[in-house]
Amino acid sequence: MRVRLALDWAPNANHSGIYAAVKHGWYQEADVDLDIQHHDFAESPATKLELDKADVALCSLDCLLNYRSRAEPLPVKAIAAVLQDDLASIAVLESSGIERPAQLDGKTHASYRACNKDATIECLVRNDGGKGELNFAYPDQVTIWNTLVKNKADSIWIFMNWQGVQAELAGVALRHFKMGDYGIPFGYSPIMIANENLSTDQSAALKAFLAATAKGYAWAAAHPVEMTGILLEWAAEDDKNKPFLQAAQAATSPHYISTKTGSWGHMESEKVEAYLKWRVELGLDPEPFAVDKLVTNDLLG
Structure with a gap:
């Protein structure tokens, strides 16, 4: 099962769980052929999703809302939160x-x-x-x-x-x-988004991808020092500095796993709703979006 993943930036500690899963062969074990597309400035990750150049894209909840607010809304949903806290x-x-x-x-x-x-x-x-x-x-x-x-x-x-x-x-x-x-609520960021109109095969592929990814993030959360060595292999040349990556990983690892569910990826509807209401108060949206139209935890284990 091929899954094309469009990253939102150069490899960094937000992406560590993905690279941990690659390193440990967990995508292969799940029969997922992962194609990681590193960020470029020509096309945003969400644009790659729209153009069918990617199956999953990393972006912010704000970005997702902008795509859903267009005259012809892009039919995408958030399927996982990479981080649980606003960093x-x-x-x-x-x-x-x-x-x-x-x-x-x-x-x-x-x-x-x-x-x-x-x-x-x-x-x-x-x-x-x-x-x-x-x-x-x-x-x-x-x-x-x-x-x-x-x-x-x-x-x-x-x-x-x-x-x-x-x-x-x-x-x-x-x-x-x-x-x-x-007083500004946290809008989950980064998130993973995907087309909401999925075939049975596509749903199965994304579930397998997310399960392996969750395993990677759980490992990265528990092994920040070892994770640094893996991230060092993927980091951009300007970031290939072990003391820096070790400190960045230590600052990020505590924020992968939900304290509510004890797992990676889950989004709390109450937090999303609070953020959507704040956007209306700010005048960014005429009325709040329905939470279940924007995010789903159904593809997570």
Whole structure:
């Protein structure tokens, strides 16, 4: 059974369970012929899914909602959550003197042009008592980290388990503003999405793929040090630094497994519903989507 998987970025600790399953031969044991498509900037993972170049794509819940909100909605659903917790933050240099989100009013935020990230940071600032009036800059995604270090921006959206670790190892002191601390619900990210109209054979293939993947993430959660060696084989050349990967893996491993179910991949409907209601309050959607139209745990074991 062939499964084409489109990744959302270069190999990193968010993907560790996939590579653990490859290394241990668990996809082969499940009769899954996995084709991993590494990220490129020409086509997003969801676009590859839409064009039938992939069977499963990694993206955010925001991205999924954008595709479902189109005039001709893309018939896709979330089939698994890669992480159970929000590891993103709005980061500023500790030396900047910015001690709370409200102080970002009038400041420059280096953004990704990604799904609704600008609206989210504006909400973050307002929720801290500010006006939510920022200046947005859009540098190349690869160099966005440098805009903060070189003082070309006052804040950036980072992932604490990757760029946050890079900063720490480089001796760059950051202050983090986490979305959940300012009333912004967690929209599962990354998630795995797939076409909701599946044949019996396709469903069987995805169930086998997810079972092997879950085994990989459970192993990566329990063996962060050993996982570093596997990730080192797959990481981009710029990331092939064992101390960095070991620290990044240690920062990520605790967030793979649900404390509610004790397993990987499951999405809690209450969390999804809270996020959907928040989007309506923010004016991103006219009314909340039905949770069961967006996410399913049915393909998970």
